[in-house]
Amino acid sequence: MLQFGHRHCLRNGEIRIIKLHRGAENDPVEWSYEYHYLHHHVEYESLSYTWGEAAASRRAFVHDQNEVTYLYIRPNLELALRRLRRQDEERYLWVDALCIDQTPENGEKDEQIASMDRIYNHATRVCIWLGGEAANSDLAMKFLDSILDLPGFATLVADDAKSQEWQAFVDLMRRPWFTRRWVVQEVALARKARLYCGNSSVDWPRFADAVELFGSHSLTVSKMLEAAMKGHHKSNTYEELQRLGAYALVNVTNNLFLKYDDGSVYRRLASLEYLVFRLTAFNVSEPRDMVFALRSLAKEVRGSVDLKIDSSRPLIEICKDVVELSVQESGSLDIICRPWAPATLEACTWIRHATESQFVLNSEGMRANADRFVGQPDQPTYRASGLKRAEVDFRFSKFIPTTLKAKGIFVDSVCKTGGAVVDGLIPSDWLRLGGWNDVQECVPERFWRILVADRGPYGDRPPSWYKRACMHAWYQSSISTRALHTPTALKAVQSAQAEEFIRRVQSVIWGRSFIVTKNFDYIGLGPATTNTKGSTDIICILYGMSVPVVLRPRHRGSFYNLIGEAYIHGIMNGEVIPGTEQVFCIR
Numbered sequence: 001m002l003q004f005g006h007r008h009c010l011r012n013g014e015i016r017i018i019k020l021h022r023g024a025e026n027d028p029v030e031w032s033y034e035y036h037y038l039h040h041h042v043e044y045e046s047l048s049y050t051w052g053e054a055a056a057s058r059r060a061f062v063h064d065q066n067e068v069t070y071l072y073i074r075p076n077l078e079l080a081l082r083r084l085r086r087q088d089e090e091r092y093l094w095v096d097a098l099c100i101d102q103t104p105e106n107g108e109k110d111e112q113i114a115s116m117d118r119i120y121n122h123a124t125r126v127c128i129w130l131g132g133e134a135a136n137s138d139l140a141m142k143f144l145d146s147i148l149d150l151p152g153f154a155t156l157v158a159d160d161a162k163s164q165e166w167q168a169f170v171d172l173m174r175r176p177w178f179t180r181r182w183v184v185q186e187v188a189l190a191r192k193a194r195l196y197c198g199n200s201s202v203d204w205p206r207f208a209d210a211v212e213l214f215g216s217h218s219l220t221v222s223k224m225l226e227a228a229m230k231g232h233h234k235s236n237t238y239e240e241l242q243r244l245g246a247y248a249l250v251n252v253t254n255n256l257f258l259k260y261d262d263g264s265v266y267r268r269l270a271s272l273e274y275l276v277f278r279l280t281a282f283n284v285s286e287p288r289d290m291v292f293a294l295r296s297l298a299k300e301v302r303g304s305v306d307l308k309i310d311s312s313r314p315l316i317e318i319c320k321d322v323v324e325l326s327v328q329e330s331g332s333l334d335i336i337c338r339p340w341a342p343a344t345l346e347a348c349t350w351i352r353h354a355t356e357s358q359f360v361l362n363s364e365g366m367r368a369n370a371d372r373f374v375g376q377p378d379q380p381t382y383r384a385s386g387l388k389r390a391e392v393d394f395r396f397s398k399f400i401p402t403t404l405k406a407k408g409i410f411v412d413s414v415c416k417t418g419g420a421v422v423d424g425l426i427p428s429d430w431l432r433l434g435g436w437n438d439v440q441e442c443v444p445e446r447f448w449r450i451l452v453a454d455r456g457p458y459g460d461r462p463p464s465w466y467k468r469a470c471m472h473a474w475y476q477s478s479i480s481t482r483a484l485h486t487p488t489a490l491k492a493v494q495s496a497q498a499e500e501f502i503r504r505v506q507s508v509i510w511g512r513s514f515i516v517t518k519n520f521d522y523i524g525l526g527p528a529t530t531n532t533k534g535s536t537d538i539i540c541i542l543y544g545m546s547v548p549v550v551l552r553p554r555h556r557g558s559f560y561n562l563i564g565e566a567y568i569h570g571i572m573n574g575e576v577i578p579g580t581e582q583v584f585c586i587r
Helices: 075-084 108-114 116-122 137-147 150-156 160-173 182-188 204-216 218-228 238-242 245-253 272-278 289-295 315-330 429-433 445-451 465-477 486-492 496-509
Strands: 014-020 030-037 045-048 058-064 067-073 091-094 125-129 193-197 200-203 257-259 265-268 339-341 404-417 512-517 523-527 538-542 549-554 559-565 581-586
Touching: 045 116, 045 182, 058 075, 067 075, 075 091, 075 125, 075 193, 108 116, 116 182, 125 182, 137 150, 137 160, 137 193, 137 200, 137 204, 160 204, 160 218, 160 245, 182 245, 182 289, 193 204, 200 204, 204 218, 204 245, 218 238, 245 272, 272 289, 272 315, 272 339, 289 315, 315 339, 429 512, 445 465, 445 496, 445 523, 465 486, 465 496, 486 496, 523 559
Parallel strands: 030 058, 045 091, 045 125, 125 193, 559 581
Antiparallel strands: 014 030, 014 091, 058 067, 193 200, 257 265, 404 512, 404 538, 404 581, 512 523, 538 549, 549 559
16 A cells, blocks of 8 residues: 555656546546646646545555555545546546645655645636535525525525525535635635535635625624524524634635736735734644745735745744734734734743634634724724834844844833623723713713724724713613623614624623723723732833733833733823833843
8 A cells, every 4th residue: 555645756846636537426536646847737626625533544546557556535535536526537636635745754745835826826726625415505505596696685684484594504604614724825816716515516706705795794694593593502693603714714815816817816915914813713733834824825025034834943933933024014013912823832922822813702602802902904993103113123032032122112000900801791890990980970981982992893983872872781781780791781772873882892892801000090901911919010002003002020120021902091093102212022
């Protein structure tokens, strides 16, 4: 038995392609190898699929000149090859598990991974394999035509009789393929793509349009499914449907490139910072692939950082290079408050783990974290450091490579904190610290603005009626306790305006604490772990940051830990710039 299935070592610029032999449904899976240079424009299709958890247990046969050998492949790959195999002619495919020697010693894997953007972009078609028929997937595939019927779509999303079809479509979008980070480049770079599930198939653009239409009405669909599935152990919360990998994948891949009519790419539009932040919901089995799977999608940046694919490099060095590259490109330091890195990364407080992302859900399908104050890369919501660009040194100490040296200004120390919001419950001591002593009286201006971080849901200034909605929410739900459980309040409200306000509040306060500063009586929101005991946390504004940050002094202030970002009312738009400049060493 061959361990890999070939004996030919690839030359520079060369790839393997399998010639999948024709066969009937129950015939063994067989193929032979061909070798081609990418620049020769050979015609082939690429397979995009999930390896699956099952071990390689299905026998397949490889023809090599006059010899036939066999090897074992994973069940999901065997299903895909059987589905794509033709009865009357051979089919030429590129399949990662069969066309890349995964043995780390020979270095082929790194070279081929670095070429995967060209491999997928040169393919005549990318074949997306979701798996066999299951969970009403045939019903979901047939339902696509109804979703794409634009004149009838408004009726469709409000028709309770279609809850089974909508549930089947949601279940289809929950397939494991939509959680793989590598599929982002496989789809985004495809000249053409077709999606296969069981015996059904559809061109990718039709599926993508259906997903985006669903996303535009996911709140309505969520309410329909929650009502229809009451008593069943299946969660369809609005937060969960908004964070489906299929929706994120379609939303992101539609805006990554400018392409010629033949599908070839002539300009990349997205920064690497945007990609690693926006795609935290997509998983990898190898932590370094959180960066490597997206590297080829990002626009080129001229600088001192070379992010070449090298699986032998320490993870901390790769992540540090991502931060340095992002700062060089944008002049912004906001990436140190954006969650994006693998949770396995060694302790380094200015590289935030993806588990803190706003796209993460808890076990009950509710959000686990608040939205980021720093907003989307290249679209800052605030301007706390004014027009100052980041002034940082990533090579401050060769003995401690995880030290970041950054210039900024000290604002104040934290002297009081309110309890952290858990599962959407705003503690009563927030009202006391915010000066709202009687909920039957008018809410203080800065208190309600802090609850929404002085912004509406799209980053613009909040409407004036938010103040009225705030008083209504407390008056209706919490006169006696003063604490407000926002999920309960959300179910109790009877107006779209009140619902919008509460959802905006949830996106801001979730998992955060109310904070008060010592000397200037600033109030705002900070991380749940903000500390006022022992080594008192401080508020500062680092140059290049769009928001203030909370730092914790260590070893008598010789260095600091980054606790996280903050919203401090009244200093979010450069009001304290310029100030007394100092240097902060952050580890």
